[in-house]
Amino acid sequence: MTSAEADQNCTNGCENGGPCNDTDLVADSFKASELIIHRSSSSGEKPDPDNLVFGTVFTDHMLTIEWSKENGWEKPVIKPFQNFSLHPASAVFHYAVELFEGLKAYRGEDGEVRLFRPKLNMERMLRSSKRMCLPEFDKKELLQCILKLVEVDKEWVPYSTSASLYIRPTFIGTEKSLGVKKSSSALLYVILSPVGAYFAKGSFKPISLWAEPKYVRAWKGGTGDCKTGGNYGTSLFAQYEAMDVGCQQVLWLYGEDQKLTEVGTMNIFIYWKNENGEEELITPPLDGIILPGVVRQSILDLSRKWGEYKVSERYITMANLVKALKENRVKEMFGSGTACVVSPIGDILYKNENLPIPTMENGPKIATCILNTLSDIQYGRVESDWTVTVS
Amino acid sequence: MTSAEADQNCTNGCENGGPCNDTDLVADSFKASELIIHRSSSSGEKPDPDNLVFGTVFTDHMLTIEWSKENGWEKPVIKPFQNFSLHPASAVFHYAVELFEGLKAYRGEDGEVRLFRPKLNMERMLRSSKRMCLPEFDKKELLQCILKLVEVDKEWVPYSTSASLYIRPTFIGTEKSLGVKKSSSALLYVILSPVGAYFAKGSFKPISLWAEPKYVRAWKGGTGDCKTGGNYGTSLFAQYEAMDVGCQQVLWLYGEDQKLTEVGTMNIFIYWKNENGEEELITPPLDGIILPGVVRQSILDLSRKWGEYKVSERYITMANLVKALKENRVKEMFGSGTACVVSPIGDILYKNENLPIPTMENGPKIATCILNTLSDIQYGRVESDWTVTVS
Numbered sequence: 191m192t193s194a195e196a197d198q199n200c201t202n203g204c205e206n207g208g209p210c211n212d213t214d215l216v217a218d219s220f221k222a223s224e225l226i227i228h229r230s231s232s233s234g235e236k237p238d239p240d241n242l243v244f245g246t247v248f249t250d251h252m253l254t255i256e257w258s259k260e261n262g263w264e265k266p267v268i269k270p271f272q273n274f275s276l277h278p279a280s281a282v283f284h285y286a287v288e289l290f291e292g293l294k295a296y297r298g299e300d301g302e303v304r305l306f307r308p309k310l311n312m313e314r315m316l317r318s319s320k321r322m323c324l325p326e327f328d329k330k331e332l333l334q335c336i337l338k339l340v341e342v343d344k345e346w347v348p349y350s351t352s353a354s355l356y357i358r359p360t361f362i363g364t365e366k367s368l369g370v371k372k373s374s375s376a377l378l379y380v381i382l383s384p385v386g387a388y389f390a391k392g393s394f395k396p397i398s399l400w401a402e403p404k405y406v407r408a409w410k411g412g413t414g415d416c417k418t419g420g421n422y423g424t425s426l427f428a429q430y431e432a433m434d435v436g437c438q439q440v441l442w443l444y445g446e447d448q449k450l451t452e453v454g455t456m457n458i459f460i461y462w463k464n465e466n467g468e469e470e471l472i473t474p475p476l477d478g479i480i481l482p483g484v485v486r487q488s489i490l491d492l493s494r495k496w497g498e499y500k501v502s503e504r505y506i507t508m509a510n511l512v513k514a515l516k517e518n519r520v521k522e523m524f525g526s527g528t529a530c531v532v533s534p535i536g537d538i539l540y541k542n543e544n545l546p547i548p549t550m551e552n553g554p555k556i557a558t559c560i561l562n563t564l565s566d567i568q569y570g571r572v573e574s575d576w577t578v579t580v581s
Numbered sequence: 582m583t584s585a586e587a588d589q590n591c592t593n594g595c596e597n598g599g600p601c602n603d604t605d606l607v608a609d610s611f612k613a614s615e616l617i618i619h620r621s622s623s624s625g626e627k628p629d630p631d632n633l634v635f636g637t638v639f640t641d642h643m644l645t646i647e648w649s650k651e652n653g654w655e656k657p658v659i660k661p662f663q664n665f666s667l668h669p670a671s672a673v674f675h676y677a678v679e680l681f682e683g684l685k686a687y688r689g690e691d692g693e694v695r696l697f698r699p700k701l702n703m704e705r706m707l708r709s710s711k712r713m714c715l716p717e718f719d720k721k722e723l724l725q726c727i728l729k730l731v732e733v734d735k736e737w738v739p740y741s742t743s744a745s746l747y748i749r750p751t752f753i754g755t756e757k758s759l760g761v762k763k764s765s766s767a768l769l770y771v772i773l774s775p776v777g778a779y780f781a782k783g784s785f786k787p788i789s790l791w792a793e794p795k796y797v798r799a800w801k802g803g804t805g806d807c808k809t810g811g812n813y814g815t816s817l818f819a820q821y822e823a824m825d826v827g828c829q830q831v832l833w834l835y836g837e838d839q840k841l842t843e844v845g846t847m848n849i850f851i852y853w854k855n856e857n858g859e860e861e862l863i864t865p866p867l868d869g870i871i872l873p874g875v876v877r878q879s880i881l882d883l884s885r886k887w888g889e890y891k892v893s894e895r896y897i898t899m900a901n902l903v904k905a906l907k908e909n910r911v912k913e914m915f916g917s918g919t920a921c922v923v924s925p926i927g928d929i930l931y932k933n934e935n936l937p938i939p940t941m942e943n944g945p946k947i948a949t950c951i952l953n954t955l956s957d958i959q960y961g962r963v964e965s966d967w968t969v970t971v972s
Contacts, residue, residue: 245670245759252669273666278643278772279636283753286677286810287817323817358759362674363814368636368749368774370813370846372821381669383759406802411795413815419677420811422761423754424804426678426714430763455761 219327220255220263222334227342230270236346239353242386244529249343249355249382253335257325259374266335268342271381277366281373287363288419289318292528293484294385295340295355295580297347298570303340304577305357306568308333310484315359318416323372324361332359333578336380340580343382351569352387356528388530394557396536396550397525399441399453400432401508407442407452407479414479421481422455429454437539439525444479448508451479456525456533457486460506461499461556463519470500471556485526488576489560499556508540515545522554523547531564532557610718611646611654613725618733621661627737630744633777635920640734640746640773644726648716650765657726659733662772668757672764678754679810680709683919684875685776686731686746686971688738689961694731695968696748697959699724701875706750709807714763715752723750724969727771731971734773742960743778747919779921785948787927787941788916790832790844791823792899798833798843798870805870812872813846820845828930830916835870839899842870847916847924848877851897852890852947854910861891862947876917879967880951890947899931906936913945914938922955923948 230250237247252271256264281287291311295303312329319326336357340347347355359380363373389395405428408414413421428440439454450458451474464470471493474480493501514520523535534549534557549557566572621641628638643662647655672678682702686694703720710717727748731738738746750771754764780786796819799805804812816831823831830845841849842865855861862884865871884892905911914926925940925948940948957963 243758243760246757248670271669273668275664275666277664278662278751278770279639279749279774281814283673283679283751284681284749284810285813285817286679287814288674288677290675321818322814323821356759358670358675360669360674366637367634368747369634370817370820372817379669383670404802406800409797409800409803411797412800418811418815419675420809420815422676423672423678423713424809424811426676426761426763427712429761430714 218262218325219331220266220335222266222331222338224265225335225338226265226267227338228267228269229342233345237384239348239350239384239386242353242384244385245356245358245383247384249346249384251339251342252382253339253380255335255378257376257378263325263327268339274377276364279366279368281363281365284368285363285370286418286420286423287322287324287365287373289315289322289324289361289417290419291315291357291359291417293357294528294568295347295357296568296570297349297351297354299351300570302570303344303347303580304568304570305337305340305580306564307484307488307576308336308578310487311359314417314482315361318418319361321413321416322363322418324363324376327378332378337578337580339380339382344580346382346384348384350387351565354385354568356383356385358383385529388533394534394550394554396534396547397438398436398537398539399439399535400435400437401441401443401538401540402428402432403443403448405431405440405442406444407440409444410478412479415476415481417481425455435539437537441538443508449505450474450508450511452481453525453533453535456527456530457481457483459489459522459524459526460511460520461522462514463521464500468500470502472502472504472506474505475503483526483528485528485531485564488564489526489532492560492563512540512545515547520547521552522549522556524549524554524557531561609653609716610722611657611726613657613722613729615656616726616729617656617658618729619658619660620733624736628775630739630741630775630777633744633775635776636747636749636774638775640737640775642730642733643773644730644771646726646769648767648769654716654718659730665768667755670757670759672754672756675759676754676761677809677811677814678713678715678756678764680706680713680715680752680808681810682706682748682750682808684748685919685959686738686748687959687961688740688742688745690742691961693961694735694738694971695959695961696728696731696971697955698875698879698967699727699969701878702750705808705873706752709809710752712804712807713754713809715754715767718769723769728969728971730771730773735971737773737775739775741778742956745776745959747774747776749774776920779924785925785941785945787925787938788829789827789928789930790830790926791826791828792832792834792929792931793819793823794834794839796822796831796833797835798831800835801869803870806867806872808872816846826930828928832929834899840896841865841899841902843872844916844924844926847918847921848872848874850880850915850917850923851902851911852913853905854912855891859891861893863893863895863897865896866894874917874919876919876922876955879955880917880923883951883954903931903936906938911938912943913940913947915940915945915948922952
C-alpha cells in the first residue's frame with residue numbers, strides 16, 4: 191500500500207475494524223502540503239546496526255510543528271536535527287504536559303521502506319493530546335508529514351531485516367508560565383533513531399519479572415491508557431527495585447486481587463489451557479489502565495483471523511496464574527511492544543518465590559508464530575494492508 | 582533567624598519535630614560556597630504587584646546546577662535568566678523525569694526578606710528526587726544557594742505585605758536518549774517570579790468544587806506524595822471539566838467510599854462538630870496519595886499548639902460529609918497551599934446536587950485565624966523560628 195492509498199483507506203473506513211474516526215478531524219490543523227523543508231548541508235555517519243544502543247543515535251533531520259492559542263498551527267517544518275531553546279517556565283518542565291508515540295520504519299528485502307499500522311499511532315497520539323489538554327490536529331496530515339520526514343532521511347533506515355528506524359513523535363506544552371492550566375503554546379516534533387535487533391540473531395531470550403503490588407503503574411481515572419510522559423518516569427523507581435532483586439522487568443499488578451496488567455513498558459499475553467480445558471490466548475481488557483498497544487491489537491487481530499485457539503481480553507489475577515502454573519496449564523507468557531514485537535517471559539518472582547514459566551520449553555510456539563508473521567509483514571516478505579510504504 | 586542560624590538549627594534537630602534527617606546528607610553534592618555568580622548587565626522593570634498574573638513575570642537571574650553520572654555535580658551558577666538549550670531526546674520531554682517545589686520570599690514591614698519553613702521544601706524536594714531516580718544532593722547547600730539567589734534579586738521581592746516573590750526550584754532529567762532508564766544527566770534550577778495577593782484586599786472569596794469520582798489525582802503505589810510534574814499535567818483535564826460544569830476546582834476523591842483527598846492543587850481541611858459532638862479540624866492522613874504540604878503541616882502544628890479544638894489526620898468520606906452537612910455540623914472547609922495560605926470552600930457539586938458549605942457564614946473563624954497567624958509570621962510582624970531571613 192502506498193501512502194496515497196493509506197490516505198484513501200482512512201477516508202473509507204479505519205483499518206482496525208473500528209468505526210472510522212474521520213469525525214475527529216479538526217478544521218484547524220497543520221497541512222502536510224505546506225511542509226517547509228530545510229535540508230542539512232551534511233549527513234551524519236550511518237551507524238553499524240549491530241552495535242546500536244536504543245535511542246542514542248539520531249538522523250540528520252527532525253520535524254517540528256508549532257502551535258499557539260493566538261495563531262493556531264504554524265506550517266510544519268523539516269529541518270536539521272538541533273536542540274530546542276525553551277523558556278525555563280515551560281509547562282513541560284513543571285507539569286509534564288507531554289506525550290509521545292513510538293513506531294518504526296523497516297527496510298524490506300525488496301528495498302522498500304514500510305511503516306507498520308501508523309494510523310493506529312496517529313489515533314492514539316490524538317487521544318493522548320486530548321487527555322493532556324493539548325490542541326487537536328488532523329491525524330492524516332501528521333502521518334503525511336512523518337512519511338515525508340522518513341523519506342528525507344531514508345538512507346538512515348538500516349539495510350538490515352532485523353534492525354529498523356525508530357520514529358518518535360512527541361508533543362510538549364511550552365506555555366511560559368507557572369499557572370497550572372492549558373498550555374497556550376505547544377510544540378509537536380518527530381525525531382528518528384536507527385535501532386538494532388532486539389534479540390541477538392535467531393534466539394529469543396526470556397526475561398524474568400518482579401511481581402510486586404507495592405508500586406502501581408496506572409489506575410482507573412488516570413492516564414494509563416494514554417502515552418503520556420508521566421506514566422513512564424514514575425515507573426523507573428520500581429524498575430530499579432526489580433533489578434535490585436535480580437529481575438529484569440516489573441510485572442505490574444492492580445487491585446486487591448492482583449490483576450496482571452502490563453510488563454515493564456509492554457502489554458502482556460498468556461497462552462494456556464484455561465479452567466475449561468480450552469487453549470486460550472489472554473490479555474487484559476482495555477479498561478482504562480492498559481495502554482492500547484499496536485502490537486497488542488495486531489496479535490489479537492492475527493489470532494482471531496487464525497481461529498486456532500480461543501482469544502480473550504479478560505482479567506487474570508496472580509491467584510489464577512499461580513493455580514494454572516501448579517496444574518501445568520500455562521504454556522507461554524510474553525510481553526508485546528514495538529521494540530521487541532514479543533518478549534518471552536521465563537520467570538516471575540512473587541512473594542519471594544520464583545515461579546518458572548515454561549514459555550521456552552513450549553517453543554514458544556505462539557510467540558514465535560506471531561513474531562515471524564509480524565516480521566514478514568514489516569519487512570515486506572508478505573503483502574499486507576497493515577503497512578504504509580514510504581516514497 | 583538568620584540563614585546562618587537556620588543552618589545551625591538543621592544540624593541540631595529539625596524544626597518540624599521529626600527526627601533530623603542529617604543521615605540523608607550525601608557526600609556528593611554541590612556546595613553553596615562554590616557558587617559562581619554572573620550578574621546581569623541590566624535589570625528588568627519591576628511590575629506593579631497589584632496587576633500580576635501568577636507565574637508570568639520572572640526576575641533578572643536564575644540558579645542552575647548541572648549533574649552528570651560521569652562528573653557528579655558541577656558548581657552552582659547564578660546567571661542572567663535565559664532559555665535552556667536542550668536535546669530533543671531529553672528524558673524530561675518523553676518520560677516526565679521532573680519534579681519541582683514552590684515557596685515564597687516575603688518582604689516584611691521591617692524591610693527584611695524572609696522565607697517560610699524552606700527546609701520543609703528542601704526535604705520534600707530531596708524525597709521527590711529519590712522517587713524519580715534523580716541524583717541526591719545536600720538540602721542545606723541547596724537552601725544556601727536559593728538564599729543567595731533571592732539576595733541577588735532582592736529588589737524583585739514586592740514592597741507589599743500582600744504580594745511576594747514566588748520561588749520555583751525545578752529538577753529535570755536531561756539524558757539524551759530514548760531508553761526508559763535513570764537519567765545520566767540532570768539539571769536542577771531555580772527561577773523567581775513576583776506574584777500578587779491571592780485574595781483582593783481584605784476579603785476571602787469562597788470557591789466552588791466539583792466532587793466527581795471519575796478522575797483520580799493520585800493512587801497508592803504512585804507518586805501522589807511527591808511533587809512530580811506528572812501529578813499536575815494529568816489533572817488539567819478534570820480541572821477543565823469542573824469549569825465546564827460551573828465549578829472552580831476539583832475535589833479529588835479516592836476509593837469506593839469516596840474519601841476526600843485534595844482540592845485542585847491544595848490540601849483540604851474541614852472544621853466541624855464531629856460524630857461525638859467535639860469541635861474538630863480534620864485533614865486526610867499522609868497515606869501516600871496526599872502531598873505533604875508545608876502550609877498543611879503548619880496548620881496542624883499551629884492548631885495543636887493552640888489546643889482549642891481536636892486536630893485529626895484521618896479519613897473523611899463524601900457520605901460522612903453529606904451526613905454532617907444535613908445535621909448542620911460542618912462549620913468550615915478550606916484548601917491550603919503556598920499560593921493562597923487558605924482558600925475557603927463555599928459550594929460542592931456532588932451527584933448533580935449543590936451542597937452549600939457554610940464556611941463564610943461561620944467567619945470563617947478558623948481559616949481567618951490561620952491566615953492571619955501565618956501572614957504575621959511570613960511578613961515578620963510576629964517573630965518565629967519558622968522563617969529564614971535573606972541577607
